[in-house]
Amino acid sequence: HLGGDDFDERIVNFVCDAFQREHHADLHRDLAAMVRVKEAAEQAKKELSVTEMTTISLPFISTVGGQAVHLEQTLTRAKFNELTADLVARTEGPVRSALSDAGIAASELGKVLLVGGSTRIPAVQEKVRQLTGITPSKSINPDECVAQGAAIQGDTLNEHTTLTNSTGLLLLDVTPLSLAIETVGGVATRVIERNSTLPVHYQQVFTTAGMFQSSVEINVLQGERPMARDNKSIGKFRLKGIRRAMAGVPKIEVTFDIDTNGILTVSARDQDTGRAQSITITADNKMSEDEIQQAIRDAEQYAAQDAFRRDLMDTINQAQHLLAQVSAALNQCSKQLDKDEKKRVKDDEAALRHLIGRAKPDKMTADDLSAIKSAMATLESSSAHLMSLFDPNAQGSGQS
Template structure:
């Protein structure tokens, strides 16, 4: 049985880990970095780039580069490039395929099983979209796990003593806070809260706006419609934000950014930490309510917390750390790496699911994980009321049934409208699915007995069923929404992904083969020239013919459209030239 990898599919960066010798290790990316930028790009030659290579070319190819796709998971967002439509699941699958390849290169074996993390506050549709992305990437997703829970799992492996821990997870695009109890090998989530649209991207946007505003006032230049200039500004904003975590001020230098009246401008700006903190103060303040809500739901006083764990790159911002101190009265712990612990926790869970239980430090007991559902689940009843069946922070997996009846006399069909959220009225919550129970026995209003059951698995994914207790007729669905991919779309995306993987492999082989062929041609030309008349005339003619054949094939080859047949022809021509130059080159 192959290894199970743990994947932190992040908004800005993603990370992959695997358990080796009972310890989670981070798998490096092709670039050597321990994280992979969550960026996908399509070059004008039709090549697909993922990770660091996509990030490097974003300035020159901004319209064909996609980043922060996680913010669109579970929505109807899509983009069209070269006449082909891409949904969030498809783009996410490309990132997952890159992480899968890194894992296979690292372990030396095929990887098929994975545990993937999501923000604790992801709703059912977003979780299912993440699972679909894994499937498109060729992964068997064993479990979807909440990011703060995963971080606590990584922490709990080395800190088994009984304690209540708060995980404050502020990443590139999402914010989560979870209150977790660790004790005697059990990691139990008591409560979770968060904001799916709050993170490092928002901090970057504030700095980007500030830079663009300064350029407008100082140079009378509006750069907002200049894609390339704005991409450079965004990169500079992100870098400035990072530098201000360690320095009191930073210099933002953008030579040859754009032209004004035909003359190039070279913005040179200084941003202080105080100015930065002032422009993002309201964003940091937005983390306060979820923290208070999670503590209240868990019935835990801040003073009862043993540790506060900071997760996500944005927690490196000093003002964020200060806010955590104010809210909890605790000094945040630095016992875990904020960029890597989520992937490590997922790898730990993957190893546990595989039957290779890991023992928590100091307990001698295998880790047991008890997670919760982040949002209440309801159905719409008479008057547009959202009637709750499952309260938020209910331990998973869970199953709950309740009897309802018809609202109109002799009603033969009833629509089950499934909602997720905390508001009392249906219209104010998120619709995550609808289905109809047909064939109800005709009877006066209020007589039929319809049993509605919510069944939530360990991934937090919901199955809803409705049964007419009189006729025994039943209808059930695993929740889908209009913006979820259909089974046919998923199957097509899987085929496309496999084709892409094949094309990528052919291109990689092509780059290598063309390099070898060109080296051989250069050496052959030098050798023939150096030997002059010493070389037998017939052999010289053979070498020249073979060189010409290979050079012609190499010149015609276009990497963006290269086929296996073309590579085979180049290999054969290269072999012929190697034979005719044997002993010379």
């Protein structure tokens, strides 16, 4: 977090260090004195937003050797900018992140509004101008604009019956984190991306991972990590009564609906039987603001590790699907292959199955991943003729 207190603290430390050099006394140890110093630091910060220099004057701030001493310290805007340069630089990250999340370039912005009292600091305004190429608007009080926005949004949701001077402005709320469901291998498959505007309606068709499954569990996740276990599960339900078929044949239509109040409804429907089930998730089930910020930090910190794990799990899932397809094709069409071709396919199938059988995702390396991909490519090549003979519909209907 970054706010006005961070800027105040730099002034406090500057003043206390100067006092200690002059009087050899540490004001940090005097709680009563520190209250006065902090109040004076905040006031100095405000004054430096409109003037080039200010004086911090605190009479009788402490006693040294039995004598009362006063604090008198001049602070220029240039020195203040020097003390807080790294804090101002940290505003760049949120600005760039906001533009990236919105999917727009700085040149596409129509206006930049300043929010929060510390945006009155000239150095902050200049940094925003450098980042966006736009001089920030000062038409709205930065201390009041959030409350004004909340009032406008409340009026909008109340169909413009609350405010007497309704502006007709629509403020769009967004999803703070991505929403996903858990799929085979513990993968978090994204359905709704972070920062999608509300309301949201999205459908995606999934299928079964096991042979002749009659039910599926829908585990709804919130977070930015690619693996389900690293995100928060915010709801689960089970869809039963799926017609038994080979893996990959059933079509399960999963729908995510989020209304303007942020209430999420997730439903799943078997397209074949029409059977459906759903769950409604409110704010009580979702992450708190602190959890959301931690989830975003974790996603950034573990990005490289997560990318490898996602690639690994995707490859294992693809390998398992390939093995299931080749096994079914051999059962149906092996008599149409000559002896050498059948042996080659079975040997390649066994080699890949061996690698998958000993795969432990948490302990696997890039070399292990490369070996699986190589074995998959070999099996795909040797089984190409076999797969051209294979009719999955005939296989599925013959065993259902």
